[in-house]
Amino acid sequence: MADEKHESKTITRRDFIKKTGYVTGGVVGGGVLGGLLGSEVWNTTTDPEVAPEELQQHDQALQYFKSRADFQVLSSATERIFPADELGPGAIELGVPYYIDHQLAGRWGINDREYRQGPFYKGEPNQGYQTHLKHHEIFDLGIEALEKYSQSTFNERFAELEGKQQDEVLMAFDNDEVDMSVISSSLFFELLRTMTFEGVYADPLYGGNKDMQGWKMKEYPGVQMSYTEEIESEDFVEMDPVSLHKRFNT
């Protein structure tokens, strides 16, 4: 319904001035001119459609995982955490496994900007993350453990299990019932769970939330430049979501 209106929200220099009265209104926020208008980031002339399918999918290959088998374990696990259903796609269709792969290959995978000096002690839960292992190493161990636990419990590879059985395996990890020796299985599961939700709802820029379908399910409008007109609305305002890609490239 309000599509039109919100599609046109991308702010042009002229729109911006007209809308906010910055220039004509006398008081001009220096930050605004220097930032928004000066940087030419938000100017727009056309309203291009989403790029063709094949152009968008070059990022669906592996940066971190080496074997298809490991990636399959990861994929099946994320799908149980956020399954496809009548509301919409699940983790796999949303690209969550690729999101996680890319995160593991990048700064998050090596705990960039986190304190990494030893000595390492176990600590209390409320003292937080204390392992010497980096995120990517925890995922390596976790995937190995998922596979091992499935074999020993069900005599079957994790990716081949029925959904219910996969849930049982994941539940065991969540409840700390799996011995991973150097870390608790719940630490791995918690990271997996968090990363899955990130992949569902982070800007599609990062490889998940394909076509903003995560946002659409939640009726979340993404990157809008102003809600001044709607903020007092008694009714729920529906809008087509907008991502950073569109803001940056239009």
Add this chain to the structure above:
Amino acid sequence: MVTKLPKTDVVTVGVGWTGGIIAAECSKAGLEVVGLERGRNRETQDFAMKHDELRYALRYENGQDLSRQTLTFRNNSGQRALPMRKFGSFLLGEGVGGAGTHWNGLTDRYSPYDFEIRSKTIEKYGESKIADGLNLQDWGITYEEIEPYYVKFEKMAGISADETPLRGERSEPFPNPAMKSTPAMDLFIETTKNMGLDPFVMPAANNSQNYQNPDGQRIGACQYNGFCERFGCEYGAKASPNITVIPTAEATGNFELRPNSEVIEVLHDGEKATGVLYIDTRTGERFEQPAEVVALTSYTFNNNRLLLASELGTPYNPETQRGTIGKNYCYQVIVGTDGFFDDQKFNVAMGSGGLAATLDNFNADNFDHTDHDFLHGGSILMGQYAKRPIANNQVPPGTPRWGSDFKKQSIKYFNRSINIYTYGACLPHANNYLDLDPTYKDIHGYPLLRMTFDYSDTDRKRGHFLNEQTKKIMQEMGATHVSDNESMEHYDITEYKATHNTGGVIMGEDPETSAVNSYLQMWEADNVFVVGGSAYPHQSGYNATATLGALAYRASEGIIDYSKDGGSLV
């Protein structure tokens, strides 16, 4: 090798809210000021890609690089303190503007009760009302004395608000009218009015209209487009040091901003500081910056750490309870209630960091504590901060944490749930303090700060009481389901609450029990001013920044006076 630079009148260690205010006021008065900031410079144009929850809200792109420095934490002195390896409970600022670049903008004055908390408590309830172990102290300044400085901060930042019932008397109205109210806020306001309470729209630094402050700096009108708390403002509509006090200081020609400059020691001769030692974080070069006055404006933690590491002032000893540096570390008691509305949707993605309705009926000594076994209270808020989708997956109690049911419920309730919570007071306990960690070091080999902190019994009781109020209000508002009350058993450094860490270099009237006087001038080194929440003898039931802003204005006056005559200002 250390390069010695020419002497300056004033050097600030850090350029966030407090450093920015000191720089603006002192440079306006003709003093030469050098601002050393360990992080990068940044301006409004650096926020072009800022609508990114992952990058800014969850990976904390605006925050401190913990690989270089963090702190260690334990609940009590019997435990081994371990480093905070990731952010959780609070988010430390780094870069020009400090946390002031990406704060929410909720702007509170503290209550008149706060500044004389010990005297007023004893007067009304008798000394026995103060639980054993609580180091409750008057601040050495009254509300009437600090009021004019609040006005300065509010005018500089364009604070937007109308009436603020049950708060201290105001000598002047707010510079801008209140922000717009949303249906969820209206529901809170209407419901609590019917309950006999006194709600109002929260004072905010997110300006409700275009504004020019007394220094001539311009602040835009807030667009309510979210990505506010933890994000810079691309409209220049949220008052931050970057668009107010820093350009004011720069315009005088007396201020030199030096980013990428990390101070590692305050140099002193035992009686006075002679300057600071810092490292250019890009070249690794070391510099000595001599100064007539050193202003520590590096947030609560580094204010404490730099004094301890530089052996300036007398460290607090928890055994004897003597000494001052590190004493009375406090945090904030934050509890709340999620309400799930089966039949109502709210525009939760819209909002602003400072957009909230609040009430003070359960704060400070605004209600009689005779029949309660705790002191003080907290403000209660219904915030419209613009929910983001990764972090907000609230589900009714009993829902699993993942899987099919979780997906359904978290999606259903994204636009159907709202939250009421509290900024509760946290009172100082003899067992809660800051000192240097014996084991862990920063990237330069200096010891990390060690936090020993847990909620004391009175904090727990206050937290429980406040949580009962937030729950009751949420039920009255008509929520179909409400969340369970939160645990106050032990402080947990992994869960975000607020970046409101206070104490350690507290103000007061007596050099035996406080580290700085009411100008934030150190008793033990009169050319050192330690500015920030570090000066709070206790944490009140409010957001922390307006008070440290007001104190920074007062400290600036102190520095200007000191530069003329020297000596102690009190």
